[in-house]
Every structure is written in C-alpha cells, then in structure tokens.
Amino acid sequence: MMILSRLLGCQEQLGFLHQSKEELTDSHPVVCNRNILVELEEGVGVAVMKMKSPPVNSLSLDFLTEFSISLEKLENDRGCRGVILTSAVPKIFSAGLDIKEMCGKSAEHYAEFWRAVQEMWLKLYKSNMVTIAAINGNCPAGGCLMAVSCDYRIMAENPKYSIGLNETQLGIVAPFWFKDTIANTIGHRATERSLQLGLLYSASDALKIGIVDELVPEEKVLNAAAATMSQWLAIPDYARQISKSMMRKPTLDRLLTHRESDIQNFVSFVTKDSIQKSLQTYMESLKQRKG
Numbered sequence: 001m002m003i004l005s006r007l008l009g010c011q012e013q014l015g016f017l018h019q020s021k022e023e024l025t026d027s028h029p030v031v032c033n034r035n036i037l038v039e040l041e042e043g044v045g046v047a048v049m050k051m052k053s054p055p056v057n058s059l060s061l062d063f064l065t066e067f068s069i070s071l072e073k074l075e076n077d078r079g080c081r082g083v084i085l086t087s088a089v090p091k092i093f094s095a096g097l098d099i100k101e102m103c104g105k106s107a108e109h110y111a112e113f114w115r116a117v118q119e120m121w122l123k124l125y126k127s128n129m130v131t132i133a134a135i136n137g138n139c140p141a142g143g144c145l146m147a148v149s150c151d152y153r154i155m156a157e158n159p160k161y162s163i164g165l166n167e168t169q170l171g172i173v174a175p176f177w178f179k180d181t182i183a184n185t186i187g188h189r190a191t192e193r194s195l196q197l198g199l200l201y202s203a204s205d206a207l208k209i210g211i212v213d214e215l216v217p218e219e220k221v222l223n224a225a226a227a228t229m230s231q232w233l234a235i236p237d238y239a240r241q242i243s244k245s246m247m248r249k250p251t252l253d254r255l256l257t258h259r260e261s262d263i264q265n266f267v268s269f270v271t272k273d274s275i276q277k278s279l280q281t282y283m284e285s286l287k288q289r290k291g
C-alpha cells in the first residue's frame with residue numbers, strides 16, 4: 001500500500017501534467033520529470049533517458065521510483081525498442097545509491113528503499129528493449145550496477161572518470177545480485193578481485209577488464225550509443241529478446257526467489273551500529289575531500 005501510494009504520488013510529480021508545448025514535438029516527445037528527462041524519438045523507436053539529479057545523480061528513493069516508472073512506460077510503449085541511459089549532470093553518470101537513504105532512518109524506510117533498488121535493477125536487467133549505457137562521467141557502485149545491467153556500455157575516454165563496485169571501501173558489501181551482474185559481465189576471477197578490493201577502474205582499465213565495451217571521446221558518447229543502437233535494432237526483436245532472456249533469467253530468478261530475505265538481510269545489515277558508523281564516516285570524508 002505504501003509503495004502504491006508512493007508510485008501514485010510520484011506519477012503526479014513525474015510532470016506528465018506539466019509538459020509545455022515546446023517540450024512536445026511529433027518527432028521528439030520529451031517528458032520532463034523531476035530527476036530524469038525522457039526523450040523518445042518515435043520514428044526511430046529509441047528513447048534517451050537522461051539522469052538529471054544534481055549534484056551527483058545519487059539514487060534516492062524518489063529517483064529510483066521515478067526511474068522504474070519511466071522505464072516501465074517505455075517498456076509498454078510499442079513504439080519504443082531501445083533506451084540509451086545517460087546523464088545530464090556534467091562529469092557524473094551516477095554516484096550510486098544515495099547514502100543519506102541508508103543513514104539514520106527507520107527499518108521500514110530501509111526496507112522500502114531496498115525494494116526500490118531491487119525494482120530498478122529487475123526492470124533494467126530484464127528489459128526487452130535494447131539498453132545502452134552512455135557513460136559520460138563517474139560511475140561508482142550503484143551507478144556501475146545500472147551500467148552493467150544494460151546490454152552495452154560506451155564510456156567517455158576521460159582519465160578522470162572511474163567505474164566499479166567500490167562498496168567494500170565504504171565498509172559495506174555488494175549484495176549477491178550486484179555480484180552476479182558484474183560476474184556475468186567480467187567473469188568470476190575479475191569479480192572476486194574487484195569486489196574484495198572495492199576497485200574503481202579508470203576508463204582505460206575498465207575497457208581492458210570488460211566492464212565497458214567501448215571508449216570514445218566525451219563529445220561522441222551519445223552519437224556512438226546511437227550508432228550501436230541501430231546495429232542492435234537491426235536484429236529481429238523476438239530472436240534478440242529470447243536470447244537475452246536465456247542469458248539473464250537465472251540471475252533474475254535468483255533475486256525474485258530471495259527478494260524478501262534480501263530485504264531483511266539489507267535491513268539487519270544497515271541497522272548495525274558499525275555499518276551506520278562506517279557510512280557516516282564515509283559521508284564526512286566526502287565532505288572533507290571538498291574542503
């Protein structure tokens with residue numbers, strides 16, 4: 001019930017009611033949501049989802065809810081066959097889960113938050129559409145999860161950007177389905193090293209290890225994503241979708257089977273004093289780094 005009311009509440013915030021005439025053209029209907037801009041190029045059947053939640057596109061409960069609703073709308077739109085996921089915030093793809101959602105809140109809040117994280121991943125990982133991440137900035141932790149849940153990743157070749165699952169550096173543990181998703185991308189051994197050490201890879205190392213598929217100059221990331229999209233869309237949808245599902249279903253089923261216990265694990269993990277302390281110390285270190 002709480003989730004339903006949040007979804008309904010969010011649908012109003014989503015701004016379907018607030019579109020101006022300038023934002024709606026025949027060829028590029030744009031939906032300006034609070035955190036995500038969705039632009040559907042109808043003739044081509046491709047939507048661009050631009051995350052625009054400054055300063056760092058952190059994945060708050062509101063953001064995740066909006067993301068899942070937006071993706072579901074595209075999934076149900078027969079005119080949309082592909083999605084390019086990118087960022088409208090300079091230098092940042094996404095800073096991952098919003099740490100503020102995991103600090104000093106109630107157990108009920110943590111459970112609701114974690115269900116929204118699961119939902120985002122389930123929707124993205126099982127999408128029937130072709131999904132391409134156009135990674136135009138830093139991409140740690142939950143940001144990396146989003147990227148590796150797509151079918152293909154193109155990253156800006158900027159030595160300042162990094163990508164990876166750095167959870168252990170915060171004193172927390174990536175859950176099994178984060179681990180499964182990255183292992184499906186880079187293999188078991190590389191995942192073991194990557195997770196234990198909480199490695200963040202430079203763009204060039206990310207290409208070498210296979211977290212990303214291609215590097216291009218920053219200003220070409222979106223064009224490169226569009227070019228790759230047209231190659232993938234040249235394959236008949238039905239055959240491609242069944243192949244995708246064959247590869248991903250066991251991983252999806254594992255979370256679906258253990259969804260409630262995963263939420264309980266998260267809540268009991270994150271409510272530990274030691275974990276709260278680690279997260280607070282990490283947030284303070286982010287603030288101090290600035291100064």
Ligand SMILES: CC/C=C\C/C=C\C/C=C\C=C\CC(=O)SCCNC(=O)CCNC(=O)[C@H](O)C(C)(C)COP(=O)(O)OP(=O)(O)OC[C@H]1O[C@@H](n2cnc3c(N)ncnc32)[C@H](O)[C@@H]1OP(=O)(O)O
Binds near residue numbers: 094095096172270290
């Ligand atoms: C046994 C197991 C059972 C169950 C599983 C249990 C647990 C699993 C739990 C959790 C899994 C979590 C996955 C995650 O995604 S955790 C998030 C990890 N993210 C990070 O480590 C990234 C942190 N951020 C950065 O490194 C940088 O901000 C940056 C490189 C992304 C950008 O650098 P900038 O210099 O451009 O910006 P900053 O000045 O650092 O930041 C601006 C502003 O934003 C705040 N902020 C940054 N990241 C976050 C975040 N992830 N959440 C909330 N807020 C964030 C930062 O503090 C600054 O705020 P102020 O302006 O100072 O207020």
